[in-house]
Amino acid sequence: MSAPVSTGVIPELFRGLFDDAAVFPPGNLPVAEAVPAHRVHRTAWYAEAVGPLLCGAGRLGELAAVPPTSGAVGGAQEAGATPLRVGLVLPGGSAELAPALAAAAPFELAGVELATRDAAEAVAELDRLLPPHVPAAVELPRELLRGDGLDAVLDVLVDSPYRAKFRTGGLVAEAFPDEDELAAFLTGCALRGLPYKCTAGLHNAVRHTDPETGFEHHGFLNVLLAARETDRAAAAAVLAERDGEVLAKAARSLTDRQVTVIRNSFTAFGTCSIAEPLGDLAALGLLSSPDPLPQEDR
Template sequence: MTLFTALVDDAGLFPPTSLHMSEALARNRRGVEEDVEVLTHRFLCPASRLDRLRAEDWQPRRIGLIKDTPELPPFDDLPVDFVEARLPAERTVEDVARELDLPSGIRLFVEVPPGKFVPDVPAGVGLKIRCGGEAADAFPPVEQVAAFIRFCAENDIPFKATAGLHHAVRHFDPTLGVDRYGFLNLVLAVCEAVAGRDPAPVLRSTDVGQLVQLARNVPEETAKRARHLLVSYGSCSTGTPVDDLRALGLIEEEA
């Protein structure tokens, strides 16, 4: 199904899973060997841990490099296809793109605060939105996420998402006392924006049956356009998204 093919990046090194490098790579390898279509098989790795990754016997087929160091270390020996960097205060996306000056073929995604207006995004550069975290105040309001999606749809800006998207459908987390976004809600919200509708109601929905029906009724062209915009999202679990989609009947069970 177009909506869910190559949707999930592997963020096993990051909280709350926080796997050791060897464990995270072993899990990534299993996903590659099992050829799970929902997974991108892109391994998200902080720049500060590249040497540790190089020391392992097995290397991922593709790497999303997370800039957590003042300068990016050399990485031309690794299959890096994405670089993700945060937008510093008082800087523009164009500033970040110019300063990093990435080689051709490597895509840059700049993480911006959900409520921050980003007037000028250079061609070929994508954005990134954080949908949650380890504290309640890390979860942005629906209105901010909806505005971000509309902005990307109206300006044809691809984006990635990260954090908080643990399950398919929006649900209440009693530990944090907050509603967690669902990745199915997010995908369908992008479809709504593509169709010229407000994405906010779908982002808020906890109606599983309605969301499943919406997903099944998305026209193929809308799905393609939506996934052009929503490139992927990072998940600390690579099993839960697949299990959720199978349980909802949106992808086929393994033979």
């Protein structure tokens, strides 16, 4: 798969922001469909906004079985072809790390996301097994990040080369943190200079209530703007904003330095749709599309 060609149309604030989680809920796109769709994303005019294809360890065999097309490969590398960039998601903890790294050998490993209940143990295993050029993020259950638990985990990670990962949604209402809980995480990371990624529930730009489920969704634009805050109340206020025009105006007023600070903090999020976040940015006037936006990929 060829590297994305710079078109200059993706603002720095959104470059590499959308990791392709098409195979995960609620999208659940079959791997055989997700791979060619991802190849299209990575060669389209908006390619600079798109991160790697995220895949769980248990589905790497499916990924390797997707036949190569147009000089790109799904599995084993062909002569002259570039391997698929894959972000490895390991919900089963450190025990999955060694076998998953071996199974991911045919791909270009763009990163590892390791869920754990013990941050120090996860860091030690990543130090021991992860190739030095591969970045990683460590995710702990939200119940362990409340109260003093949050500071303890972030203090472990800030002394490591790894990012934090925070879950911002899911398939039940309880999977969505409120503004104050998310603000505690964001400002805790900001005060330490600790980068992080998010996952789940962020495919729309602006905070909203889903009309079908009633779930309260954070907006990724809210999170981007809150990422520069070190005051918890101020961050929570940004996360609570539901007026897209207010958020868009704030995004347009950011200086280059502020954009750098934000993206050094909030590095990416997993989204099962690439079309929706791009469409939201275009609707808010934050993205000009020289060609049609992608079709819905969920």
